[in-house]
Amino acid sequence: MKLRYAMVCSSNQNRSMEAHAQLKREGFDVASYGTGQHVKLPGPSLREPNVYDFGTPYKHMLDDLRRKDPELYRRNGILPMLKRNVGVKSAPQRWQENAPDGVFDVVLTFEEKVFEMVVEDLHNRNHVLMKLVLVINLEVKDNHEEAATGGRLALQLCQEFEMTENWEDSVDEIIINFERQNNRKLLYTLSYY
Structure with missing residues (x-):
C-alpha cells in the first residue's frame, strides 16, 4: 500500500x-x-535566534550562518542540520x-x-x-x-x-x-x- x-x-x-x-x-x-510564524534557528544566545521566512531556501540559511559564525553553528549542529535539509528539499514550508x-x-x-x-x-x-x-x-x-x-x-x-x-x-x-x-x-x- x-x-x-x-x-x-x-x-x-x-x-x-x-x-x-x-x-x-x-x-x-x-x-x-x-x-x-517563521523558521527560527538557534543564534548566539536565546534572545538572538536566527529568524527566516518560510520559503527561504535552506542553501541561503546555510550560507548566511556560515558568514555569521561558522564555528558556532558547526558546533551546535545547525550547519550539519541545514546540509541535511538541502538534500531533502529546497526550502521550508x-x-x-x-x-x-x-x-x-x-x-x-x-x-x-x-x-x-x-x-x-x-x-x-x-x-x-x-x-x-x-x-x-x-x-x-x-x-x-x-x-x-x-x-x-x-x-x-x-x-x-x-x-x-x-x-x-x-x-x-x-x-x-x-x-x-x-x-x-x-x-x-x-x-x-
Whole structure:
C-alpha cells in the first residue's frame, strides 16, 4: 500500500526534516512542514535566534550562518542540520499555507501543541472529499540526538502502516503494538479532508 505522509513540527526544521529525510531515503511519499510564524534557528544566545521566512531556501540559511559564525553553528549542529535539509528539499514550508494543497493519509507531529494546531486546522476546513486522515503525535525533544531517534521511530511506525492491507481498520492495533515495542505513548485522532 502506498500512503502519503506529512511530518510536522514547530518552526526550527529539525524533527520533521529528520523524519522526512529518513522516510524519503526509504522511498516513502512524504512532505514536511512547520507551523510557526517563521523558521527560527538557534543564534548566539536565546534572545538572538536566527529568524527566516518560510520559503527561504535552506542553501541561503546555510550560507548566511556560515558568514555569521561558522564555528558556532558547526558546533551546535545547525550547519550539519541545514546540509541535511538541502538534500531533502529546497526550502521550508508552512503547514497553514501549503498543506491545504496536499491530501495526506497520515500526519505525524512531534510535539503536542503542533498536534493540536494540525487537528484544529483540519477541523476548520471544508470536508468536501470526506477522505480519512490519521493525525499522530510522537513526542520528541528538540535536539539533534532525539530528532534522529524520532526519525527512526517515525519510519518504523510508517512502515507498519505500509504493511497493512487496510490501515483504517488497523489503526488501534498498530498504535498499541508500537507503544509496547518502543515504550512511547502516542496521541492520535482521525479527521477528514
